[in-house]
Amino acid sequence: xxxxxxxxxxxxxxxxxxxxxxxxxxxxxxxxxxxxxxxxxxxxxxxxxxxxxxxxxxxxxxxxxxxxxxxxxxxxxxxxxxxxxxxxxxxxxxxxxxxxxxxxxxxxxxxxxxxxxxxxxxxxxxxxxxxxxxxxxxxxxxxxxxxxxxxxxxxxxxxxxxxxxxxxxxxxxxxxxxxxxxxxxxxxxxxxxxxxxxxxxxxxxxxxxxxxxxxxxxxxxxxxxxxxxxxxxxxxxxxxxxxxxxxxxxxxxxxxxxxxxxxxxxxxxxxxxxxxxxxxxxxxxxxxxxxxxxxxxxxxxxxxxxxxxxxxxxxxxxxxxxxxxxxxxxxxxxxxxxxxxxxxxxxxxxxxxxxxxxxxxxxxxxxxxxxxxxxxxx
Numbered sequence: 047x048x049x050x051x052x053x054x055x056x057x058x059x060x061x062x063x064x065x066x067x068x069x070x071x072x073x074x075x076x077x078x079x080x081x082x083x084x085x086x087x088x089x090x091x092x093x094x095x096x097x098x099x100x101x102x103x104x105x106x107x108x109x110x111x112x113x114x115x116x117x118x119x120x121x122x123x124x125x126x127x128x129x130x131x132x133x134x135x136x137x138x139x140x141x142x143x144x145x146x147x148x149x150x151x152x153x154x155x156x157x158x159x160x161x162x163x164x165x166x167x168x169x170x171x172x173x174x175x176x177x178x179x180x181x182x183x184x185x186x187x188x189x190x191x192x193x194x195x196x197x198x199x200x201x202x203x204x205x206x207x208x209x210x211x212x213x214x215x216x217x218x219x220x221x222x223x224x225x226x227x228x229x230x231x232x233x234x235x236x237x238x239x240x241x242x243x244x245x246x247x248x249x250x251x252x253x254x255x256x257x258x259x260x261x262x263x264x265x266x267x268x269x270x271x272x273x274x275x276x277x278x279x280x281x282x283x284x285x286x287x288x289x290x291x292x293x294x295x296x297x298x299x300x301x302x303x304x305x306x307x308x309x310x311x312x313x314x315x316x317x318x319x320x321x322x323x324x325x326x327x328x329x330x331x332x333x334x335x336x337x338x339x340x341x342x343x344x345x346x347x348x349x350x351x352x353x354x355x356x357x358x359x360x361x362x363x364x365x366x367x368x369x370x371x372x373x374x375x376x377x378x379x380x381x382x383x384x385x386x387x388x389x390x391x392x393x394x395x396x397x398x399x400x401x402x403x404x405x406x407x408x409x410x411x412x413x414x415x416x417x418x419x420x421x422x423x424x
Contacts, residue, residue, distance in 0.1 A: 048357070055342075056361060062339035063368055065332045069230035070376050071237045073293035076193040076207065095124040096191065097174030101164030103131035105182035106140055107304070113144045115185045121192035124174050128182075129164040137182075147171070161249075162265040162274050169264055177259055181250040184209050184300045193297060194253050203288030204254055206247035206279070208232075209300040210293070211381030217307045222383045222391075223398040224314050226376050227333060231325040232279075234291035244289050245325055247282065249275030251298055258287050295379060315405045337395060343369050344392045 048056070098116065102109060109128070116126055128141035130150045141148045149171055154163035165179055176198075178191065198205045211225055229235060233245045252275070262285050268277035282289045303310040325333075343366040350359035374388035387394065 052358070059339045059342050059365060062335040063343075063365060063372065066336040066369075066372055066376075068236050068332050069329070069336065070226065070235050070379070072239075073229070073235050073295075073379050074291075075295060076190075076197040076205075076292050076297050094176060094195075095174040096121070096176045096178060096195070097172035098123050098126045098178045098180060098191075099165060099168035099172060100126070100128045100180050100182050101131055101161050101168065102128050102133065102137050102141070102182040103160060103164070104133045104135045105137050106133075106135040108183040109137060109140050110144075111185050112180065112182060113141070113146065115188070115190075117144075118188045119186070119191045120189045121195055123178075123191060125172065127168045127171060129168040131160050131164040158269045159272065159274065162269045162271070165265040166269070169259060172256075175256055177254045177256055179249075179252045179254075181209075181300065183302070183304075184250055184298055186298050187296065190297050194251075197290070197292065198253055198255075201288060201290045203290065204247065204252065204258055204282050205290055205292065206249075206253070206275075207251040207292045207294045207298055208248040208380070209250050209298045210295045211383075212299045212301050213382050213384075214301060214304070217310060218301070218303065219383055219387045220307075220310060220394055220397050221302055221314070222373070222377050222381070222387055223337075223394050224401075225380050226373075227398075229293070229380055230333065231329060232291055233326060233329060235293075236329075243283050244279055244291050246273075246276035246279030247289060248291060249278075250300060251294065252278070258282070258285075261285050261287065293379060311401065311404075314401050315408055337399070339365075340369055340392065340395050 100109075100112065113126070116123070126144075126146040128137070128146050128148050130138040130141065130148055132151065132153055138148050138150060149167055151164060151167050154160050158166075168179075169177055176195070178194065180186075194205055194207065208229055211221060213219055213221075231245065232248070233239060233242060236242075262278070262281040265274065265278070267281045268274040271277040279289055303313050343362055346362035347359050347366065350356070350362060370388045370391055373391045374385055377383040377388060
């Protein structure tokens with residue numbers, strides 16, 4: 047029989063597990079365009095001018111895949127602008143070979159971050175009525191632009207999409223918990239997301255009307271922010287513009303940090319603490335509780351075997367299986383992380399916690415991170 051304290055601990059831990067479902071309860075996606083012709087004004091709007099703006103620094107390996115995907119879009123755009131952010135590789139030449147417009151910029155002025163400076167320059171040069179900002183490491187399905195435009199026609203305001211994470215190498219699987227927390231922290235996929243406002247936008251793919259973009263003063267409004275997507279999302283909400291966030295499965299994907307484990311650490315450590323501070327207290331508490339309870343699902347079966355308490359062993363083994371299934375369910379909708387990653391989730395939880403504390407040190411004491419050869423102030 048379980049003691050009262052053991053029963054209470056079990057109830058708390060299972061409650062923390064169940065709270066995890068709050069994080070990514072329902073991810074919404076840009077639907078197919080079967081009904082697009084029935085939308086008032088859609089036929090006319092299909093001729094609207096759409097400018098695609100791609101900030102790119104040292105992206106010679108990523109650009110061809112993105113530009114190839116843009117060539118076959120079902121909804122044609124008026125221009126594609128690649129902003130060469132002082133690259134040290136063949137980014138500009140590759141973009142020129144594809145026949146897109148290339149803008150070369152120098153190092154960002156004081157107070158600006160490289161990406162925001164590149165997006166700002168691209169937007170200033172764009173002639174479209176709509177602006178679609180895409181990270182250079184993304185790749186779109188052939189109807190992606192049309193579906194994004196279709197969703198914007200229905201929802202109004204600004205549309206942002208978090209790309210589906212395509213994993214190719216083992217070390218990239220270490221991104222799973224970060225991806226889950228990043229998706230959850232935006233407050234767009236909880237059970238009450240339809241009745242609450244998002245806390246930010248997804249930077250890799252964001253779609254504005256030029257009018258809305260100017261209303262928030264564009265990327266200049268967030269020029270010095272490491273996490274410009276969170277800042278821009280807040281500006282959108284504060285300006286009274288509707289913001290709708292979507293998951294990217296079946297629409298747009300990316301492969302994060304393909305240059306090695308070091309780039310993954312650099313990428314996730316920059317601004318991690320700032321991102322945590324930007325989310326709601328409720329989501330932060332749920333996240334901490336959910337992650338904390340995963341550790342008990344690991345060490346309690348071990349301790350129970352040592353103490354020969356087989357009832358506790360099977361109960362916590364069941365909790366471990368529940369967590370593995372839950373993480374697989376989460377990961378399946380945001381990337382191709384696979385069932386093996388979910389089964390060995392403690393490895394990735396520990397890595398997540400280590401990077402979190404590393405980010406605290408970087409943010410509070412070092413106050414600088416290296417990203418794509420630049421020193422960025424946190």
